[in-house]
Amino acid sequence: MIVLSRAEWRERELAHEARADALTAAHRERARRGEKHPVWDFLFTYYGYKPAVLRRWHPGAGVVLEDAAAEPRAAWRWYRASDAPGSLEVDAAAFEAEKAPLARLIEIMLRRVADRPGGFDCFGLHEWAMVYRQGEHRHPQPLRLGQAGTDAVVDAHDLRCTHIDAYRFFTDEAMPLNRLAPTRETQPDLDQPGCLHAGMDVYKWAIKLGPLVPGELLLDAFELARDIRLLDMEAAPYDLSAYGVSPVAIETAEGKAEYVRRQRAFAKRGNALRRALLDAWKQPVAA
Secondary structure (H helix, E strand, O other): OEEEOHHHHHHHHHHHHHHHHHHHHHHHHHHHHOOOOOOOOHHHHOOOOOHHHHHOOOOOOOEEEOOOOOOHHHHOOOEEEOOOOOOEEEOHHHHHHHOHHHHHHHHHHHHHHHHOOOOOOOOOHHHHHOOOOOOOOOOOOOEOOHHHHHHHHHHOOOEOOOOHHHHOOOOOOOHHHEOOOOOOOOHHHHOOOOOHHHHHHHHHHHHHOHHHOOHHHHHHHHHHHHHHHHHHHHOOOEOOHHHOOOOOOOOOHHHHHHHHHHHHHHHHHHHHHHHHHHHHHOOOOOO
8 A cells, every 4th residue: 555645645636636627728618618629529528528527636546645534535436434544545445346347348458458469550541431422421520532532542441440439430331341340349359559549548448447547647548548639630531720630641651651650659658558557456357
């Protein structure tokens, strides 16, 4: 067990809150004005967690907070009094007992993806497959190459998407073109570190573990998801120039090279975070 004095954990808590506020400031301001953003809203609407959830700092499993029993967090779910008088700790055992299937799934996903070779030949075509041969699209932004040009790019490439939460949005015409047919059941066997969506999902797994994850790691995972989201949209078929987004033209050799270079860097960051989450969680279970 790690024991943090009140001064130590309050310093970390305040630093976390300031960092979270900075990360969500633009989104909160847009929300106040009722404005939508085709790139950044995804981080809050798709994953469904509001800025207030990011702002709440937790020490993680195996950490005792001295002189914390009189604080509001004493009433938070998954906290309990520790052996030291006036101290609190996260009740990891209770969390895992109540959420055993979820905890098991998250551990499997973190371990297996971190140990699996990455695939770096998809070139972000999942976003193109979502609008393939479809006159009406999920997003209002225009297609950079038009419908015919977008379809031609898909027709000229192999679709190699491994992630169910990208594949399930493919158009009916695009689904048979994919080498795989991912399902929720096969996700633990197919997700791999080169996948941008699997990288963004590190944030999902971190936040679902709630107080078992140190707040600093949660924000690291959010920052990874934010950075990946930008590439995901830069490589998408949409014209997002009105939002200051320059395209990564994956239909060209130069665009492919840039995509893969950044994709590899994200895979490295994602795996480092997967292992850090497992280390902080301290629950070694064979996958």
